[in-house]
Structure formats: structure tokens, C-alpha cells
Amino acid sequence: MDEELLVLRRKGMRLTPQRQAIYHYLKNTKSHPTAEEIFAALHPRFPGLSRGTVYNTLNMLVQEGLVRELRVDDTASRYDADTSQHHHATCQKCGRVTDYFGPSLDSLLREAESETGYRLESAELYFEGLCPACQASNNVAP
Numbered sequence: 001m002d003e004e005l006l007v008l009r010r011k012g013m014r015l016t017p018q019r020q021a022i023y024h025y026l027k028n029t030k031s032h033p034t035a036e037e038i039f040a041a042l043h044p045r046f047p048g049l050s051r052g053t054v055y056n057t058l059n060m061l062v063q064e065g066l067v068r069e070l071r072v073d074d075t076a077s078r079y080d081a082d083t084s085q086h087h088h089a090t091c092q093k094c095g096r097v098t099d100y101f102g103p104s105l106d107s108l109l110r111e112a113e114s115e116t117g118y119r120l121e122s123a124e125l126y127f128e129g130l131c132p133a134c135q136a137s138n139n140v141a142p
């Protein structure tokens with residue numbers, strides 16, 4: 001079992017093999033998958049897995065701070081088990097999402113706090129454009 005999940009077990013949460021597999025899958029991919037993609041990837045191994053279980057488990061993991069929910073997509077949330085501070089670049093053509101470990105936004109956050117009076121917890125950047133693969137295919141003459 002992934003170490004991070006032991007925290008949840010200590011809190012008394014039920015960690016079925018399916019739930020463990022969902023977290024494990026997320027932890028081992030950089031693709032920032034949607035719930036549907038996670039379901040499609042795990043269903044062959046867990047024929048009894050339902051979409052409901054995938055959604056419930058993701059909600060639980062987000063609530064417990066083990067997974068980040070990204071709203072880079074209008075149609076579906078994407079999920080990331082890397083909770084360290086980083087930003088995301090999204091390809092407008094193929095939808096690929098790539099991590100960008102750029103500068104911390106802490107100083108910007110402090111500035112925003114003093115200007116708005118809010119106590120702000122986090123900030124992140126979303127970039128949009130064309131990924132390298134789509135740039136390459138764009139350059140090919142039709």
C-alpha cells in the first residue's frame with residue numbers, strides 16, 4: 001500500500017483494493033487523468049469497479065489533501081497526486097496537461113493579501129497553448 005494511504009487508514013477510512021488502486025494509478029502517472037480515464041484504465045483489472053467508486057474515491061482523496069483537483073478542462077476535472085506547489089500548461093488542441101515547476105507565487109500571494117484583505121492559502125498558474133507534439137503537426141503542410 002502507498003504510504004500516504006496509511007494516514008487515511010489510521011483515520012478509520014476503509015481502503016478497499018479498488019480505492020488503493022485508484023490512488024496508486026494517480027501517483028504513478030503524469031497525465032493528470034479525468035475520472036473517466038482512471039475508470040477506463042482500471043476497469044480491466046477490476047471488473048467490479050464502478051464509476052461511482054472512482055468519483056467517490058477521488059472526492060475523498062481531494063478532501064483529505066492527497067490529490068489535487070484541476071479545473072483546466074471545461075468538461076471534466078482532472079486529478080493530480082502531486083500536491084507539491086507547481087503549475088500546469090494545457091494544450092488547447094489535444095488537451096494534454098504538463099507540469100511546470102516554476103517560481104513560487106508566495107510573494108505575489110502576500111501582495112494580493114495586502115491588497116484584498118483576504119487571508120489567501122494558495123495560488124497557481126494555468127498556461128494555455130500548443131504542446132510540442134501539436135506544434136510539430138501544425139508545421140506539416142496539409
Ligand SMILES: [Zn+2]
Binds near residue numbers: 092094130132133
Ligand atoms: Zn497538444
Ligand SMILES: [Zn+2]
Binds near residue numbers: 082087088099
Ligand atoms: Zn501537476
